[in-house]
Every structure is written in C-alpha cells, then in structure tokens.
Amino acid sequence: MTSGGPGTTSQILPLLIFRYNFQFSQYGLASAASYVLIIVATILAMAYFVLLGRQRKQVRVAKPTAAVKAA
Numbered sequence: 001m002t003s004g005g006p007g008t009t010s011q012i013l014p015l016l017i018f019r020y021n022f023q024f025s026q027y028g029l030a031s032a033a034s035y036v037l038i039i040v041a042t043i044l045a046m047a048y049f050v051l052l053g054r055q056r057k058q059v060r061v062a063k064p065t066a067a068v069k070a071a
C-alpha cells in the first residue's frame with residue numbers, strides 16, 4: 001500500500017502490541033497497551049450505542065404521531 005511513514009509513524013496499535021510482546025519481549029508494556037486499547041474500544045462502543053439508542057427513540061416517537069395524523 002503506502003509503505004508506511006518515516007520510521008514507525010504509521011504503525012497501528014495492535015501491531016505495536018504484537019511487536020512489544022513477541023519481538024521485544026516487553027510483556028508489561030504490551031499488556032498496558034492492550035489494556036488501553038480495550039478501554040478506548042469500550043468507551044467508543046458505549047458512545048455508539050448511546051447515540052444509536054437516541055436515534056431509535058426519535059424514530060419510535062415519530063412513527064405513532066405520523067400514523068395518528070394520517071388517520
């Protein structure tokens with residue numbers, strides 16, 4: 001693809017975790033990075049579901065009022 005940036009600037013976090021664990025044998029650093037990745041992914045997923053829930057509530061409220069007006 002793009003052959004990456006200069007050095008490791010375009011390296012993604014899961015690959016960095018893999019390299020810390022298996023290439024450099026820095027298990028504590030790999031574990032800490034994994035923990036941070038899981039926390040960030042959990043926060044993003046929770047935010048997504050909260051926003052999705054708000055959109056569903058708006059759609060549910062809109063359908064009955066539209067049906068009542070049409071009748």
